[in-house]
Amino acid sequence: MTAREPSLPDPFDRLDGRIVAEHRPWPRIEVQTDVWTEAAGRLSRRALDLLGLWGESQAVHMAVADANDPNRILVLSLACPEGRYPSLGRVHPPAIRLERAAADLFGLVPVGLPDTRPWLDHGKWGVHAPLAAQRSDTRSSEEYELLPVDGENVHQLPVGPVHAGIIEPGHFRISADGDTVVRLEERLGYTHKGVEGLLRGADLERAARLACRCSGDSTVAYGLAFARAAEAALGWTPPARAVWLRALMAEFERLANHLGDVGAICNDGGFAIMLAHCSVLREQVLREASSSFGHRLMMDRIVPGGVVTDIDAAGAARITTLMADIRLRFQRLTELYDTTASLQDRTVGTGIVPTELAEQFGASGFVGRASGRRCDARRWPGYPPYGELEFEIPRLEAGDVNARLWIRIREVEQSTRLIEQILAKLPDGPIRTESGGSSANTVSEGLAIVEGFRGEILIWVRIDAAGRIERCHLRDPSWFQWPLLEAAIDGNIVADFPICNKSFNCSYSGHDL
Amino acid sequence: MRKTLFESLTHRPFTEKLAIPTDPEITRMAAELDVKARRRLGRSLSLRLVDAGSCNACELELNALSNPYYDLERFGLRFVASPRHADVLLVTGPVTKNMREALLRTYDAMPAPKWVVAVGDCAACGGLYADSYACECGADAVLPVNLRIAGCPPSPNQLLEGLLALFGS
Numbered sequence: 001m002t003a004r005e006p007s008l009p010d011p012f013d014r015l016d017g018r019i020v021a022e023h024r025p026w027p028r029i030e031v032q033t034d035v036w037t038e039a040a041g042r043l044s045r046r047a048l049d050l051l052g053l054w055g056e057s058q059a060v061h062m063a064v065a066d067a068n069d070p071n072r073i074l075v076l077s078l079a080c081p082e083g084r085y086p087s088l089g090r091v092h093p094p095a096i097r098l099e100r101a102a103a104d105l106f107g108l109v110p111v112g113l114p115d116t117r118p119w120l121d122h123g124k125w126g127v128h129a130p131l132a133a134q135r136s137d138t139r140s141s142e143e144y145e146l147l148p149v150d151g152e153n154v155h156q157l158p159v160g161p162v163h164a165g166i167i168e169p170g171h172f173r174i175s176a177d178g179d180t181v182v183r184l185e186e187r188l189g190y191t192h193k194g195v196e197g198l199l200r201g202a203d204l205e206r207a208a209r210l211a212c213r214c215s216g217d218s219t220v221a222y223g224l225a226f227a228r229a230a231e232a233a234l235g236w237t238p239p240a241r242a243v244w245l246r247a248l249m250a251e252f253e254r255l256a257n258h259l260g261d262v263g264a265i266c267n268d269g270g271f272a273i274m275l276a277h278c279s280v281l282r283e284q285v286l287r288e289a290s291s292s293f294g295h296r297l298m299m300d301r302i303v304p305g306g307v308v309t310d311i312d313a314a315g316a317a318r319i320t321t322l323m324a325d326i327r328l329r330f331q332r333l334t335e336l337y338d339t340t341a342s343l344q345d346r347t348v349g350t351g352i353v354p355t356e357l358a359e360q361f362g363a364s365g366f367v368g369r370a371s372g373r374r375c376d377a378r379r380w381p382g383y384p385p386y387g388e389l390e391f392e393i394p395r396l397e398a399g400d401v402n403a404r405l406w407i408r409i410r411e412v413e414q415s416t417r418l419i420e421q422i423l424a425k426l427p428d429g430p431i432r433t434e435s436g437g438s439s440a441n442t443v444s445e446g447l448a449i450v451e452g453f454r455g456e457i458l459i460w461v462r463i464d465a466a467g468r469i470e471r472c473h474l475r476d477p478s479w480f481q482w483p484l485l486e487a488a489i490d491g492n493i494v495a496d497f498p499i500c501n502k503s504f505n506c507s508y509s510g511h512d513l
Numbered sequence: 514m515r516k517t518l519f520e521s522l523t524h525r526p527f528t529e530k531l532a533i534p535t536d537p538e539i540t541r542m543a544a545e546l547d548v549k550a551r552r553r554l555g556r557s558l559s560l561r562l563v564d565a566g567s568c569n570a571c572e573l574e575l576n577a578l579s580n581p582y583y584d585l586e587r588f589g590l591r592f593v594a595s596p597r598h599a600d601v602l603l604v605t606g607p608v609t610k611n612m613r614e615a616l617l618r619t620y621d622a623m624p625a626p627k628w629v630v631a632v633g634d635c636a637a638c639g640g641l642y643a644d645s646y647a648c649e650c651g652a653d654a655v656l657p658v659n660l661r662i663a664g665c666p667p668s669p670n671q672l673l674e675g676l677l678a679l680f681g682s
Contacts, residue, residue, distance in 0.1 A: 194647035216570025279580035
């Protein structure tokens, strides 16, 4: 996995174009239509994995990785002065929603896209294509046609955007035959805040704050991804201690989310005692985050150039004690889950994501790993300090709710070990460098991929000569997980939708931006 | 499971003592509400949350209110599933244009008397999203807001402080 099989054909072969010098750390090339179409074909043949697709006023970009070696990453850009480009979604379905979103924001038309309905634009903004070079005030239609479902006895259940619990808004249209789901269709975009529009022209400080608020549960991961992208662009190296403190916070965030969600998934299976105990553990992690880093969710703690809070010896000692305590108590909760047949009756065999589909969509995080996908951005492509840390990447084949739950249980264990290792190896020194890198006064571009608790977050940024954001794209892992939820629920009973949905726990805000 | 359950008989509960509202701004906003709320509803309020475009951090902290440390329900406050059962509408997020209608419909579905609490900086004033083409400028722009709980996100203690102020201290 880490090195290419020499016998396989190189999927980057003959993907040629003008190399953009200011793009780091992976190459970006400006290509012609034929190369773009060739790359689309390779995506559909699974030689390449799609990492992201985003628009600009007169260009469209895609980021791809070699499917057999995720360390090799390439960005292809296609100029589209006419506002049209050949659709990837035509041959590679994972691109469809990304292309619909780019069409809504930039007015770029993907030629041949099978689904041309708007995605983020609900016809409420008062402008059409708000980020296009020429904004037009013609309103988009508020009409939205859901996919048709035919058949005797099929009835529909509209769910949302306002849900019964304390969760984010989104609409789910469940078509059911009796109790069996025959189709789930998602409609998202309700939390679209125009983040990419607000990022244009923002200075680094404001941009970092906006990035940290893409998805509150992944605020550390977003902060880290944005900082890494900006630092890559500006050739800026954060101090060693900051790099390690960032990893410490990232593992804290992963731990807190996994603990909370393990309890919440069991609660959706009607087993409230797990929620009570897991939420106590989660609360203890958040309180320690507040004591050590000054914010329960560690929001705005990571900035380009370093971090803003340091920990002292007393804090490190408290964290070490807490990790040992959590491992002990979580071990007992794991046993409780493992020995409660009535709960497993709800999770085993429920909401299966076939491996093939997870591979096709390049699903990252626990959704991908529970379906046998080998992925974790901390190792592939990897970023410091994880190269100096030992950790396992759990992987299962079953792809059901139970598998996703077990991946997260195993990752709790891994994160506590990582936190202990980080504390043991934490280097001394400053935590922030103030001055930017060498490449001020020119345009620079950076790309970063970071493993949040949910999966890979991709951030691409172009910074202008004055140090302001010209264009920034943030791609949440949920983009490639939401469509799999639609597939996973097929043939399950309606009552299992909440537990399936919770086992994915996709971000609405991170997706809608 | 038996072991875990037995243990809870011998251990002290995690639940912590009541936090008393200290923020003068919250106390002031609540002063007028208090009279009405107490007279009509005693010391029991049903809460309904609508996420109108938050980043989900506010939801995380609202969810934390139900954990054993804060145990919201001991104060007579509880989250309900339907707006038909609710006395108080909590709003998070800057109110995206795409959520405006759903928010209004939820409010309209609530029986009077009803109150609106803007939770977090976004709902209170639009937050970082104030200039966006896709957002209204906070809950104020759409609904009559009775109380604001600031914070990004407000911590569970700040939330409790604000919600308890609905009853008066």
